[in-house]
Amino acid sequence: MKIAVCVKQVPDSETRINLAAPAAKLDQTGFTRVLNPYDAYAVEEAVRIKEARGGEITAITVGPETVRETLKKDCLAVGCDKAIIINDPLLAGADDAAIADVLCAALKKDNYDLILFGIKAIDDDSGQVGILVAEKLGLPHVSTITKLELGEGTLTAHREIEGGKEIVDCPLPAVLTCQKGLNEPRLPSLPNIMKAGMKPMQIVTCADLGVTPPAALVEIRQYSPPPARGTCRLVTGDDAAAAARELARVLNEEAKVI
Amino acid sequence: MSGYRGVDFYHFDRCLSDEERSIRDTVRRFVDQSFLPGIRGHFRDGTFPLDLIPQLGEMGLLGPSVKGPGCMGLSGVIYGLICQELERGDSGLRSFASVQGSLVMWPISVYGTDEQKNTWLPELAAGRKIGCFGLTEADHGSDPGGMETRAERDGDGWLLNGSKLWITNANLADVAVVWARTPEGVSGFLVERGMPGFSTNVIHGKYSLRASDTGELVFDNVRLPDSARLPGARGLKAPLSCLNQARYGIAWGVVGAAQDCYDTALRYAQERKQFDKPIGSFQLVQQKLVTMVTEITKAQGLCLQLGRLKDDGINDVPLVSLSKRNNVAMALDCARMARDILGAAGITDEFCPGRHMANLESVYTYEGTHDIHTLIVGAEITGLSAYR
Ligand SMILES: Cc1cc2nc3c(=O)[nH]c(=O)nc-3n(C[C@H](O)[C@H](O)[C@H](O)COP(=O)(O)OP(=O)(O)OC[C@H]3O[C@@H](n4cnc5c(N)ncnc54)[C@H](O)[C@@H]3O)c2cc1C
Ligand SMILES: Cc1cc2nc3c(=O)[nH]c(=O)nc-3n(C[C@H](O)[C@H](O)[C@H](O)COP(=O)(O)OP(=O)(O)OC[C@H]3O[C@@H](n4cnc5c(N)ncnc54)[C@H](O)[C@@H]3O)c2cc1C
Numbered sequence: 001m002k003i004a005v006c007v008k009q010v011p012d013s014e015t016r017i018n019l020a021a022p023a024a025k026l027d028q029t030g031f032t033r034v035l036n037p038y039d040a041y042a043v044e045e046a047v048r049i050k051e052a053r054g055g056e057i058t059a060i061t062v063g064p065e066t067v068r069e070t071l072k073k074d075c076l077a078v079g080c081d082k083a084i085i086i087n088d089p090l091l092a093g094a095d096d097a098a099i100a101d102v103l104c105a106a107l108k109k110d111n112y113d114l115i116l117f118g119i120k121a122i123d124d125d126s127g128q129v130g131i132l133v134a135e136k137l138g139l140p141h142v143s144t145i146t147k148l149e150l151g152e153g154t155l156t157a158h159r160e161i162e163g164g165k166e167i168v169d170c171p172l173p174a175v176l177t178c179q180k181g182l183n184e185p186r187l188p189s190l191p192n193i194m195k196a197g198m199k200p201m202q203i204v205t206c207a208d209l210g211v212t213p214p215a216a217l218v219e220i221r222q223y224s225p226p227p228a229r230g231t232c233r234l235v236t237g238d239d240a241a242a243a244a245r246e247l248a249r250v251l252n253e254e255a256k257v258i
Numbered sequence: 259m260s261g262y263r264g265v266d267f268y269h270f271d272r273c274l275s276d277e278e279r280s281i282r283d284t285v286r287r288f289v290d291q292s293f294l295p296g297i298r299g300h301f302r303d304g305t306f307p308l309d310l311i312p313q314l315g316e317m318g319l320l321g322p323s324v325k326g327p328g329c330m331g332l333s334g335v336i337y338g339l340i341c342q343e344l345e346r347g348d349s350g351l352r353s354f355a356s357v358q359g360s361l362v363m364w365p366i367s368v369y370g371t372d373e374q375k376n377t378w379l380p381e382l383a384a385g386r387k388i389g390c391f392g393l394t395e396a397d398h399g400s401d402p403g404g405m406e407t408r409a410e411r412d413g414d415g416w417l418l419n420g421s422k423l424w425i426t427n428a429n430l431a432d433v434a435v436v437w438a439r440t441p442e443g444v445s446g447f448l449v450e451r452g453m454p455g456f457s458t459n460v461i462h463g464k465y466s467l468r469a470s471d472t473g474e475l476v477f478d479n480v481r482l483p484d485s486a487r488l489p490g491a492r493g494l495k496a497p498l499s500c501l502n503q504a505r506y507g508i509a510w511g512v513v514g515a516a517q518d519c520y521d522t523a524l525r526y527a528q529e530r531k532q533f534d535k536p537i538g539s540f541q542l543v544q545q546k547l548v549t550m551v552t553e554i555t556k557a558q559g560l561c562l563q564l565g566r567l568k569d570d571g572i573n574d575v576p577l578v579s580l581s582k583r584n585n586v587a588m589a590l591d592c593a594r595m596a597r598d599i600l601g602a603a604g605i606t607d608e609f610c611p612g613r614h615m616a617n618l619e620s621v622y623t624y625e626g627t628h629d630i631h632t633l634i635v636g637a638e639i640t641g642l643s644a645y646r
Contacts, residue, residue, distance in 0.1 A: 014261040032263065073280035187288055190318030191330055193280050 001055030001150075003046045004112040006103055006130070007039040007075060009067045010123040022224035033066075035074040038118025040185040041178040045148060046116055047079035048183065053150070055113075059083045060106050062091060062099050065203060076196035077188035088205045088213075095218040100132035105211035106204070107137065112173060114155075119144050119177045127177075134175035141175040142168045146182050262290065262346070265517045267555045270562055274335075281336055285343035288317060293347045298607050300469040304462075306350060306430065307469070314355065315385025319344070321359035326367040328380025334568035338510035338561055345511030346518045349617035350470030352511040357426045358382060360504035362389030362435050365446060368499075369490035374448065378433065390431035392422035392475045393497050399424070400630050400645075402437070403494050407477065409438040409447060416440075416487065418447065418455075418480040424624070428458045428473030435488075436475065437497045446488040446496060455480040466620040502578050505625045509564060509581035512589035512621060513557045515614045519589075519596035520550040522610055526600055537599070546595045553592065557585045576638035583631035590618040 011031040018027055035043075046057045059075035061067055064087060071083045086102055094102070107115060115137075117130030134141030146165070147158035150172075159166050160179060188196070206213055235250065237243040251258045264286070271279060296307055314320055322330050323337040337359070345352035363382050366374055381387035398404040407420025418438060428434075434449045434456075449456055459474040488496075524547055527538030537543050560581045567577065593615035597604035604611055622628050630645070637643040 014263070069276050069280065072276060073283065077280065077284075187284050187291075187317060188280075189316060190281055190284075190322055190332065190336075193284065194277055194330070194332070196280075197277060 001049060001053050001114065002110065002112045003049060003055060003057045003114045003116065004060055004107055004110070005039070005042045005046050005057060005075070005080065005116045006060050006107075006133070007043065007071070007118070008036045008061060008121045008123075009033045009063050009070045010036045010121050013037070013122060019223055019225045022222050024220075024222060026223050033070065035070050036118050036121045036123075038120060038122070038178060038180070040074065040118075041180065041182045042116035042118050042176075043075055043078060043080065044183045044185040045178060046114075047186075049114070049150065050079060056081045058110070058112075060086070060103060062086045062094070062102055068201065071201065072196040072199075073188065073193065076199045076201070077193045078186055079192075080199075082200040083202070085201065085203045086206070086209065087203055088207075090206050090213055093216055094213055095216040096126055096128045096132060097217055098213040098215075100129050100136055102206060102209065102211055102213055103129070103133050104136045105206075105209040107133065109209070114172060115139070115175045117175070117177045119179050130175055130177040137175070139173055139175050140170040141177070142170060143177040144179045145176050146179050148176065148182065262286070262518065262521055264346075265520060265551060265554050265558075267551055268558070270558050273562060274339075278333075278336055278339060282339040282343060284317070285319065285340050286346070288313070288319075289343055289347040289351075293351060297348050297469060297613075300350075301348070301607060301613055302468075304464065304468045306354060306471050308430070311385040311388070313385075315383065318383075319355055320383050320385055321363035321379075324359060324363045324367050324379070324383070326363075326375045326379045328383045329363065329367065330383075333565075334506065334573075335562070335565035337507060338565045341507040341511035342514035342517075342561075344514070346514035348469050348613065349511070349515060349621055350467050352507070352514075353426050353467060353470050353621075356504045356507045356511070357391055358385075358389055360507055361391035361500050362433070364503050365391075365435055365488060365491065365496070365500050366448070369446060369488040369496060370448075371485070371489060373485065374488070378448070382433075387432040388427055388430045390425050390427040390434045390475070391500065392425050392428075392434050392436040393501075394422060394424045396421070396423045400627060402497065403444075405437065405439055405444070407436070407438040409440045409445060409482070411441070412481065415484050416447065416482040418449065418477040418482055420477050422475040424461070425473055425475055426624075427471050428475055429460050429471050431458075434475055435500075436477070443493045444496065446491040447482055448486045448488065449475075449477070449480060449482065450486075453480050453482070466616045466618075468616075498575075501625055502573065502575055505578045505582045506564065506568060506573070508621060508625055509578065509585045510561045512585045512618065513554060513561060515618060516550070516554050516557065516585075516589035516592040519592045519611045519614055520547070520554060523547065523550070523596035523599040526603070526609075530601075543599060546599060550592045550595055553588045557581075557588050560584060576635050579626065579631040579634040579638075582625065583628055583635070586618060586622050587628060590615065590622060593618055 012034045015031050050057055057080040059080040120127030131141055142157040142159055144159045145157040146160055149156045153172050157168050235243050235247045300307055319340055322332045323334055325331040341352050344355055366378050382389055393402050395405055409416045409418045432451050436447045436449045437444055455478040457476045461472045527543050528536055530537050564581050593611045596611035600609055633645045
């Protein structure tokens with residue numbers, strides 16, 4: 001079984017963002033960067049499949065060369081066999097469609113039976129790249145999976161839907177996006193961290209992959225801080241009926257919601 | 259997730275390799291995910307989280323720098339970083355790992371026979387067996403040379419009599435490294451649980467290191483085969499050499515506890531308002547926070563240099579003494595300052611500084627008291643010993 005896991009490095013969820021006023025760019029100095037937490041479910045699922053059936057796992061990312069440490073620690077040290085970093089100045093400001101094109105070019109270099117993604121990256125929260133890749137490659141996809149069973153040349157995945165779950169069968173090769181609940185990602189052991197440095201890690205450009213990233217369809221124009229939280233007003237009084245009347249009046253006349 | 263990120267005011271991270279940082283971050287995650295959710299309960303109940311021992315072994319956190327069968331022989335700096343992260347969790351967790359790695363596995367790897375190494379090291383490294391180290395006695399702490407526990411020749415073996423007190427992991431241990439006076443000087447023996455005449459007792463009523471087992475080892479005519487003796491260990495310098503390994507880990511470990519206290523106090527001071535302002539805006543509170551971050555940064559510098567020296571084969575006792583002495587006292591000061599900044603909230607187990615402070619009182623005393631390390635460094639620089 002050949003598995004590809006597409007991952008992204010993101011600022012960790014505790015990052016304090018310094019943004020006093022609207023700005024075109026975020027000041028990212030001092031950000032701690034980690035593996036996107038949803039991608040950890042994808043990596044863990046791939047490793048479990050490999051442990052059960054054998055195979056090879058390739059972790060693929062688009063990002064700066066500094067993602068090496070994250071790939072080593074959170075992909076190679078937990079069981080991925082090799083890593084590919086797509087690093088190219090052409091990709092500065094690339095949008096999801098461009099990232100998907102570039103990933104497709106890298107994925108086409110090999111014959112993967114299964115391609116795994118996290119459901120979304122916690123930085124831009126867009127959640128499209130996995131599905132775009134599936135469409136561009138003409139492969140079936142199942143998104144937001146919380147359970148996976150592999151058959152012979154097929155898979156059965158459980159996916160979350162509003163108020164329930166959907167059980168989907170589909171043929172391999174396929175693209176899946178992984179949701180929390182799919183598994184519990186393991187921590188790497190010390191010996192595996194030490195060995196991760198010896199696993200192959202390839203850094204490639206768009207030219208190496210024979211792809212020209214398309215111009216961005218989406219442009220980020222401004223980041224603005226969330227509006228300050230309003231103040232809370234308490235309607236008090238010993239007479240419950242009077243307090244309720246006052247509340248209704250405020251909701252109607254001031255807040256204008258009823 | 260606690261959101262704990264440690265302190266790196268001076269960018270010491272730049273001096274670490276990818277592997278060193280990855281291991282540090284992984285142990286930090288282990289402590290966040292597996293250890294910290296249970297620590298309040300264990301500290302209250304006076305218990306060690308036994309269920310985590312297999313994971314400590316699987317991850318490779320037991321004796322990582324020991325060389326021998328089933329062991330990884332990683333660097334001193336990596337061992338130090340692991341101690342730092344474990345002690346950020348609790349000094350009891352780091353104590354468990356220090357005893358297993360530095361005081362049990364290390365002497366077996368250095369002073370043991372091949373048979374002893376093959377029997378014990380893989381089991382201890384995996385956490386399938388637990389060890390303890392018996393040097394201190396009720397009447398002989400800072401001066402272990404006065405020990406009364408004796409081993410006499412008995413046919414082709416030995417007869418062991420005496421007792422050891424204040425022994426970490428005493429009641430959990432499958433094997434005890436016991437130091438005893440013999441006609442040939444101080445020797446080390448591997449005493450196994452279940453040997454007739456060997457028993458252990460729990461020390462109750464501790465207010466420090468509550469999430470750690472501390473006890474007594476009692477030897478009443480314990481008959482040992484000659485193969486239980488560590489043949490390479492002769493004289494008092496053998497147990498003292500083990501302590502030098504463990505103290506090294508303590509010098510790093512306590513910096514983790516100090517960082518946890520500082521991190522907690524800093525966040526608290528930014529959120530807590532008095533006189534309509536965050537208390538972090540008051541000069542006196544800032545002075546405390548600055549003192550903490552300065553002292554932590556200095557201690558980090560000591561650790562890193564101590565570690566790089568150790569990895570270059572320079573591991574002299576006075577070098578380790580200076581760092582153990584400085585860093586433990588520093589951590590204790592940080593815990594007290596952090597407790598102060600938390601006001602009344604600081605006296606409950608809702609926050610870590612009170613627990614670290616209580617723990618660090620033990621760390622201040624064990625593995626050579628603060629003052630004994632003063633005397634070791636004093637003897638080194640003056641050439642005049644105040645204690646021998
Ligand atoms: C929680 C805990 C766990 C421990 N675990 C272990 C273990 O696993 N194995 C083990 O063998 N031991 C262990 N110990 C014992 C520890 O190493 C001793 O407590 C320590 O060596 C001090 O000995 P003592 O308690 O007898 O104090 P003492 O030696 O009686 O010292 C009391 C005071 O006198 C001072 N003092 C002593 N001599 C001098 C001097 N010459 N000049 C000036 N001041 C002096 C000391 O600094 C101290 O302040 C542990 C202790 C604790 C608290
Ligand atoms: C066991 C216990 C029993 C108690 N019993 C009683 C009781 O019976 N009745 C009662 O009324 N109260 C009682 N208290 C409350 C006690 O008086 C308060 O804890 C104390 O006044 C400190 O307030 P705080 O805990 O809110 O800390 P905070 O006021 O939040 O102080 C936190 C830190 O900020 C510092 N700080 C605050 N303001 C400034 C400033 N302007 N400049 C510089 N530093 C500043 C403080 O010195 C401290 O280090 C008790 C507390 C405890 C722990």
